[in-house]
């Protein structure tokens with residue numbers, strides 16, 4: 001009796017394995033056709049659209065749209081600049097449009113640029129209760145200098161206005177500094193763990209030698225796969241707490257960037273990636289916002305105005321709220 005049931009169980013296991021094994025290798029391949037270039041593997045966009053059940057549509061001027069109910073990605077052949085619901089988002093590699101209209105997207109962009117929107121199982125769904133706001137620089141470090149303004153002062157003024165809005169919306173807010181002190185970068189990101197916080201938003205103003213440069217840009221951490229084999233320092237930076245939340249950070253960055261543009265009407269410089277220490281070392285989703293160029297005369301004038309600081313704060317707070325709402329809807 002015992003032998004029989006063992007045999008039966010064995011048969012059943014073998015049967016299950018024969019059914020499941022081909023399925024799993026299928027899923028691993030994801031039925032994706034691909035080409036390989038010197039930059040690595042590019043996946044066929046049509047197969048990707050089918051797997052994620054997206055609407056895809058060729059547009060004029062070598063552009064293509066991929067969309068579901070909530071998100072619309074517009075990609076351009078040979079261009080890293082994509083549009084997510086209209087907001088500029090930089091891909092890691094330019095998509096390829098081969099003859100006969102066959103499109104290919106780099107595997108890293110499938111995993112790290114599109115997946116956070118179209119395959120939301122890849123996100124951490126943890127609800128947000130406590131938010132860290134990090135006004136950049138402070139104390140002896142003024143940050144960028146304009147004709148009349150210091151970056152550290154604008155950062156703090158905007159952060160305080162964001163804090164008031166978030167507290168009114170029921171969140172707890174921790175400030176890395178609420179005066180002219182100068183916490184180190186390590187102290188700022190360490191606050192995530194010591195205060196058990198759920199988001200980290202660093203607030204800065206930009207500067208450039210080109211005095212015509214204007215606009216808003218938002219950064220999240222560079223994905224760990226983008227290591228540089230020639231740079232061992234970079235590779236050491238690839239095993240960081242911030243990388244675990246990289247997809248959530250991208251969602252937070254696009255939410256904040258799009259709401260900032262909506263509330264200020266400023267120039268869109270896009271959502272970008274960087275290995276800034278506060279982004280790598282924060283043990284939660286983290287972004288760094290550059291609200292405007294203190295080195296441009298007109299933008300400096302605006303940044304010094306209280307009503308414009310209010311608009312910036314409204315944009316940042318609305319972006320955070322949008323991110324939280326989207327997480328709840330997952």
Ligand SMILES: [Zn+2]
Nearest residue numbers: 136143204205
């Ligand atoms: Zn700064």
